[in-house]
Amino acid sequence: MKYYLAPLEGITTYIYRNAYHSIFLPMDKYFTPFLVPKQKKSLSRREINDILPEHNQGLFLVPQLLTNRAEDFIRAAQTLMDYGYKEINLNLGCPSGTVVSKGKGAGFLARPVELERFLDEIFSKLTIRISIKTRIGVEDPEEFETLLPIFCRYPLEELIIHPRVREDYYKNPPNLLAFEKAMGESGNTVCYNGNIFSMGDCEDLQKRFPKLASVMLGRGSIANPELHRECVEKNFLEPKRKTEQFSQLHTLLYQNYQDILSGERNVLFKMKEIWSYMIQSFSNYEPYAKRIRKAETLRNYEIAVHALFREQEVTSYGRFSF
Numbered sequence: 001m002k003y004y005l006a007p008l009e010g011i012t013t014y015i016y017r018n019a020y021h022s023i024f025l026p027m028d029k030y031f032t033p034f035l036v037p038k039q040k041k042s043l044s045r046r047e048i049n050d051i052l053p054e055h056n057q058g059l060f061l062v063p064q065l066l067t068n069r070a071e072d073f074i075r076a077a078q079t080l081m082d083y084g085y086k087e088i089n090l091n092l093g094c095p096s097g098t099v100v101s102k103g104k105g106a107g108f109l110a111r112p113v114e115l116e117r118f119l120d121e122i123f124s125k126l127t128i129r130i131s132i133k134t135r136i137g138v139e140d141p142e143e144f145e146t147l148l149p150i151f152c153r154y155p156l157e158e159l160i161i162h163p164r165v166r167e168d169y170y171k172n173p174p175n176l177l178a179f180e181k182a183m184g185e186s187g188n189t190v191c192y193n194g195n196i197f198s199m200g201d202c203e204d205l206q207k208r209f210p211k212l213a214s215v216m217l218g219r220g221s222i223a224n225p226e227l228h229r230e231c232v233e234k235n236f237l238e239p240k241r242k243t244e245q246f247s248q249l250h251t252l253l254y255q256n257y258q259d260i261l262s263g264e265r266n267v268l269f270k271m272k273e274i275w276s277y278m279i280q281s282f283s284n285y286e287p288y289a290k291r292i293r294k295a296e297t298l299r300n301y302e303i304a305v306h307a308l309f310r311e312q313e314v315t316s317y318g319r320f321s322f
């Protein structure tokens with residue numbers, strides 16, 4: 001089975017992907033958080049920075065686009081091809097209100113006729129490989145009965161399914177029955193995404209879907225970056241060794257974000273976002289989580305993080321609450 005790192009906006013930046021890749025078992029594919037192609041202009045400086053080949057050396061990176069305008073998608077795809085990319089991904093899952101209200105992300109799923117026209121146009125005009133990351137509907141899983149046949153009409157590189165509807169956001173159990181049906185009926189290769197937080201979750205998924213080609217790990221891998229290796233090799237490292245690896249990851253992220261971000265506040269914001277997931281892997285983490293959250297200077301932040309690494313170990317095996 002292949003393993004992918006999910007795109008998480010604000011978290012899985014090129015800084016994060018490189019740091020992860022140099023310490024933990026490399027993923028088969030990494031996806032950028034969504035890039036939003038603008039009318040006329042293609043991508044922003046920040047977005048280009050995230051996909052620059054020199055910032056992603058040795059990684060299999062798939063840039064993800066979020067738009068419902070075929071001409072903007074095509075223009076951004078051409079920019080990405082100029083940078084050497086041979087595969088891109090379309091975001092049909094983002095549940096955020098501002099995105100959905102514009103008919104993008106999961107909001108595009110409510111407009112199947114327009115969606116089909118969009119796909120017709122991009123598939124007829126582009127030669128680059130295109131995959132889709134989708135939810136199963138906006139409000140009702142039954143919507144997938146209409147959507148899946150549309151996806152089946154195109155030669156997708158793969159169809160990544162997060163089997164929730166938009167209204168679920170990231171809560172409620174993933175709908176495995178809907179996923180099972182999609183696997184049976186999709187002519188395209190299917191990838192599973194959603195709530196894989198432990199080695200046990202991975203094993204259950206493989207037992208239920210023995211033919212599954214790939215799984216995309218999101219919050220589970222941010223909370224426990226060892227998750228991919230644990231799923232593949234089916235063992236756990238000693239807590240001490242695992243804690244050392246988390247510390248190496250933290251050092252790389254902290255140094256590299258200080259190099260590229262201006263001002264303590266921005267660095268603290270980034271690091272706190274990552275800690276909101278990763279802290280849950282530590283023993284007795286609550287008081288440390290509070291100290292990290294409350295730190296308003298890099299100095300106080302460092303004191304809190306050093307105390308955590310000195311006094312606690314990585315012990316959790318996937319009992320996270322996100």
Ligand SMILES: Cc1cc2nc3c(=O)[nH]c(=O)nc-3n(C[C@H](O)[C@H](O)[C@H](O)COP(=O)(O)O)c2cc1C
Nearest residue numbers: 006007008009033034091162194195196217218219
């Ligand atoms: C903070 C956050 C940011 C996300 N950003 C993106 C994104 O940019 N593109 C995307 O397709 N999905 C995004 N997602 C969804 C994840 O890629 C993934 O589908 C979701 O978290 C479910 O998988 P998980 O249960 O393994 O985390 C985001 C999710 C979270 C929590």
